[in-house]
Amino acid sequence: MKPGAKMALLALAIVFPALASNEYQVYVMASAFVWAIAVYGLNIITGYCGQLNLAHGGFFAIGAYTLGLLTSDAGWSFWPAFFAALLVTAVLGFLVGVVSLRLKEHYFAIFTLCVGFIIYLLMDKWEELTHGPVGVRDIAAPYGFGVVDFTETTPFYYLVLAFLVFSIWFMGRLSRSLLGRTFIAIRNGDELAQSLGINLMRNKVLAFVLSTTYAGLAGALYAGMVRFIGPEEANIIHTFDMITYLLVGGIGTLTGPLLGTISIVWITQSLQFLEEYRMILFGPLLVVLVIFFPRGITGQFLIWMHHKAQTLSPAKKKKASKVQTATSGEVKSNA
Numbered sequence: 001m002k003p004g005a006k007m008a009l010l011a012l013a014i015v016f017p018a019l020a021s022n023e024y025q026v027y028v029m030a031s032a033f034v035w036a037i038a039v040y041g042l043n044i045i046t047g048y049c050g051q052l053n054l055a056h057g058g059f060f061a062i063g064a065y066t067l068g069l070l071t072s073d074a075g076w077s078f079w080p081a082f083f084a085a086l087l088v089t090a091v092l093g094f095l096v097g098v099v100s101l102r103l104k105e106h107y108f109a110i111f112t113l114c115v116g117f118i119i120y121l122l123m124d125k126w127e128e129l130t131h132g133p134v135g136v137r138d139i140a141a142p143y144g145f146g147v148v149d150f151t152e153t154t155p156f157y158y159l160v161l162a163f164l165v166f167s168i169w170f171m172g173r174l175s176r177s178l179l180g181r182t183f184i185a186i187r188n189g190d191e192l193a194q195s196l197g198i199n200l201m202r203n204k205v206l207a208f209v210l211s212t213t214y215a216g217l218a219g220a221l222y223a224g225m226v227r228f229i230g231p232e233e234a235n236i237i238h239t240f241d242m243i244t245y246l247l248v249g250g251i252g253t254l255t256g257p258l259l260g261t262i263s264i265v266w267i268t269q270s271l272q273f274l275e276e277y278r279m280i281l282f283g284p285l286l287v288v289l290v291i292f293f294p295r296g297i298t299g300q301f302l303i304w305m306h307h308k309a310q311t312l313s314p315a316k317k318k319k320a321s322k323v324q325t326a327t328s329g330e331v332k333s334n335a
Contacts, residue, residue: 013161017154020310030157032265034162038259040167041214045250046243048180049207050187053240055096055112059121059212061234063089063219064121065130068229071140078140082220088214090209097208101201104190116236135230139223150224160221164258167214172254174210183207187252249290250296259297264326281301 017026038060045053063085067306070081084305096250100111123130142159150156166256174180182203185193190200223229267285295303 010165014158017157026153026157028269029262030099030105030153030160030225032262033157034218034225035245035265035291036258036261037160037164037167037221037244038215038218039242039249039261040171041211041218042242042246043171043188043251043253043257044174044183044214045207045211047246047256048175048183049072049204050158051101051204051207052109053112053208053211054109054236055116055119055238056211056215057238058092058234059089060222060238061119061123061221061229061231061288062092064223064229064233065136065219066216067220067223068136068139069129072136076140078142081140082142082224085220085287087215089219090213093209093212096212097205101204102207106109113236116234116239120231120234120236123234129316130231133231135228136223137228138228139229140260141227142224149182150276156225158236160225163217167217168258173282175254177205179206184252193294227286243288248296249292249300253298256296256298263297277322 004083008279017028020026020029042056045051045056062315066085066088067078067081070084071078074081074289076084096115100108100115103111124132126132127134142156144150144155148155150159158272182193185196185198186200186207193200219233222233228306242295245264246257247260248264249258250256289297
């Protein structure tokens with residue numbers, strides 16, 4: 001995406017609270033930004049590294065529960081608990097990654113699916129720690145050091161927007177770096193990557209840790225926004241929701257996770273009036289998107305731009321031919 005387009009999107013995000021008709025719309029957009037951060041994490045391990053992690057929603061819940069338990073039970077303030085949530089998800093991501101990434105393809109996906117289900121069971125049954133089905137209440141909101149009140153919707157929206165911008169910036173730097181190209185080489189094939197001298201295990205684990213840290217970041221922000229969490233935050237359905245956001249937006253792209261998440265969240269909100277029947281309309285709509293945009297919205301746009309750049313108009317082809325002929329004659333005469 002060109003710098004001008006990026007600045008236009010950022011400007012639109014900044015003025016969105018002023019354009020929104022009510023505070024609820026600002027809340028929905030802030031929620032979409034939180035989920036987008038988690039989807040960017042999924043994009044690292046699945047989009048760039050080619051490993052389908054079905055425990056991603058579980059790590060999202062771990063980040064939320066870590067912040068919730070530290071602030072409500074241990075009496076921590078928000079920001080120390082926030083950074084502790086990032087550390088906990090990174091460490092657990094490392095431990096799970098070291099074990100699970102010894103498996104390949106669908107075996108890895110099945111293993112992480114089991115990990116995600118175990119996380120859900122622990123949060124639902126371990127009442128001494130997680131409060132079980134009752135959940136965690138009275139979670140602390142971010143404090144603004146006496147400058148801003150993040151308990152209000154609009155200031156919290158801008159806080160989440162700042163974290164989203166940083167997440168996208170980091171993802172952009174990562175995708176253009178040697179490490180990002182290493183992840184892509186692994187996605188293209190383990191044997192090919194090994195022939196280039198790439199340490200598969202080390203780089204896969206690093207991608208997994210970065211991915212779970214993104215999930216923990218999103219989970220901690222989510223807990224600070226809703227101020228109450230329960231075992232359903234670890235439900236496997238959230239992982240499949242994030243996979244849907246990624247596929248619709250464009251897997252392995254920089255803007256795909258953002259576009260996919262915002263599109264699906266707002267489509268879902270628009271169909272709330274249908275209540276339990278909304279999936280009857282949403283399901284076929286999702287199927288149409290997958291059929292006509294198999295590489296996602298961003299992926300199809302990039303393909304279209306690539307074909308457009310390669311296809312010259314007849315006038316440009318004729319001009320190019322004349323230039324080539326003139327250059328060829330000039331070379332002959334000089335000879």
